[in-house]
Amino acid sequence: xxxxxxxxPDPSDPVVLTGIGCVLPGTPDVxxxxxxxxxxxxxxxxxxxxxxxxxxLPVHAAAQLGSFDTASRLPDLAPAHAAKYNxxxxxxxxxxxxxxxxxxxxxxxxxxxxxxIVQSSSRGxxxxxxxxxxxxxxxxxxxxxxxxxxRGLAGCPATLAAIAVGAKGLVTxxxxxxxxxxxxxxxxxxxxxxxxxxxxxxxxxxxxxxxxVARCYLGLGDGVLSPERDDPATAVRPYDRDRRGFALGExxxxxxxxxESSARERGARIYARxxxxxxxxxxxxxxxxxxxxxxxxxxxxxxxxxxxxxPEEIGYVCGHGTATRYNDLAESRALRRLLPHHDDADLPxxxxxxxxxxxxxxxxxxxxxxATSLMLHHQRLAPTANHRTPDPECDHDHVAEGxxxxxLDLAVSLSFAFGSQTSVMALEHA
Numbered sequence: 001x002x003x004x005x006x007x008x009p010d011p012s013d014p015v016v017l018t019g020i021g022c023v024l025p026g027t028p029d030v031x032x033x034x035x036x037x038x039x040x041x042x043x044x045x046x047x048x049x050x051x052x053x054x055x056x057l058p059v060h061a062a063a064q065l066g067s068f069d070t071a072s073r074l075p076d077l078a079p080a081h082a083a084k085y086n087x088x089x090x091x092x093x094x095x096x097x098x099x100x101x102x103x104x105x106x107x108x109x110x111x112x113x114x115x116x117i118v119q120s121s122s123r124g125x126x127x128x129x130x131x132x133x134x135x136x137x138x139x140x141x142x143x144x145x146x147x148x149x150x151r152g153l154a155g156c157p158a159t160l161a162a163i164a165v166g167a168k169g170l171v172t173x174x175x176x177x178x179x180x181x182x183x184x185x186x187x188x189x190x191x192x193x194x195x196x197x198x199x200x201x202x203x204x205x206x207x208x209x210x211x212x213v214a215r216c217y218l219g220l221g222d223g224v225l226s227p228e229r230d231d232p233a234t235a236v237r238p239y240d241r242d243r244r245g246f247a248l249g250e251x252x253x254x255x256x257x258x259x260e261s262s263a264r265e266r267g268a269r270i271y272a273r274x275x276x277x278x279x280x281x282x283x284x285x286x287x288x289x290x291x292x293x294x295x296x297x298x299x300x301x302x303x304x305x306x307x308x309x310x311p312e313e314i315g316y317v318c319g320h321g322t323a324t325r326y327n328d329l330a331e332s333r334a335l336r337r338l339l340p341h342h343d344d345a346d347l348p349x350x351x352x353x354x355x356x357x358x359x360x361x362x363x364x365x366x367x368x369x370x371a372t373s374l375m376l377h378h379q380r381l382a383p384t385a386n387h388r389t390p391d392p393e394c395d396h397d398h399v400a401e402g403x404x405x406x407x408l409d410l411a412v413s414l415s416f417a418f419g420s421q422t423s424v425m426a427l428e429h430a
Contacts, residue, residue, distance in 0.1 A: 204360070
């Protein structure tokens with residue numbers, strides 16, 4: 001693309017999703033991602049971390065990435081450079097590169113100054129800091145080494161990925177807990193609609209499976225972090241009467257976003273249109289959210305109004321779906337407030353992918369938008385895995401029976417976070 005062209009795009013030119021790159025548990029690419037999500041095949045397994053057993057924590061299931069094969073995933077990365085990076089950085093670099101490749105964009109095809117990267121991570125390199133803080137001076141493997149600068153800064157996965165793909169536009173990392181993924185996409189929309197960029201790689205990376213993270217959520221009491229031991233794949237049960245909380249997840253995922261006119265011009269495959277984003281901080285309660293449903297319903301109504309659409313047109317809602325009581329109830333109540341004249345049987349299908357990849361915090365909104373876009377693209381609703389016995393207050397359609405072919409035009413993705421944050425993305429079949 002010509003970087004000298006008019007930087008003021010047509011405001012009616014939609015933003016579209018053309019590429020998905022992922023490094024997730026059991027999921028090396030977008031095809032495996034869609035297979036797992038669309039069939040409800042959980043990647044949550046028995047937690048293989050001795051530190052949890054040593055700490056005596058009642059956490060036995062997680063969606064774990066496992067080893068990362070740098071040579072196959074990043075064949076152009078010199079081994080000397082790879083040795084300086086940690087898994088957070090390497091996985092993010094792979095996801096960013098794969099998103100571009102999936103979009104059919106070769107290096108140099110986009111003017112470097114017109115290519116941007118916005119990433120999200122709730123905690124950054126927490127594993128590195130935990131290891132470094134607990135190590136004595138004689139044990140610290142990074143003491144006096146420049147590699148500590150790479151491994152210890154939250155923004156390095158994005159900046160090093162930018163070097164790898166030649167992105168010279170805005171490169172930044174946001175940290176907004178579980179709504180961060182949505183926020184990254186929201187910033188991408190602003191960059192594209194303002195004409196500041198032609199392509200934005202919006203993603204998330206999260207590697208939180210440490211005892212320190214588990215303790216944070218165990219401290220909130222029962223029903224937040226699942227204690228499931230016998231059958232890890234069923235640990236996360238959204239909207240179910242027998243829910244027990246979520247499992248921790250890790251990995252990296254990036255979405256390639258661009259304006260539809262340029263995507264059509266180069267003959268790109270389009271997964272979905274991203275109609276808009278709205279974010280709201282209730283500024284009310286540190287850990288809880290509006291449980292009546294009015295706040296979330298108003299944010300959904302607002303983002304649809306921005307796009308000239310109506311709540312009655314929604315064909316699917318991709319929920320935050322953490323399998324915690326307050327989240328599940330709040331989402332169901334919000335749908336009823338959004339469509340007050342609908343019986344429960346007439347509410348739009350409402351599901352969650354957290355049974356597949358666990359709770360990935362800063363990456364969760366990215367996974368939600370990717371899954372929702374693929375449902376629009378394939379015209380098939382993904383099931384809510386492990387949903388067996390509905391909570392009486394959530395007793396409406398959660399696509400519990402398995403994948404469902406459909407005619408889907410409009411979908412909504414929800415994200416919520418501590419600090420009373422609410423975020424909504426609206427997407428459309430392209």
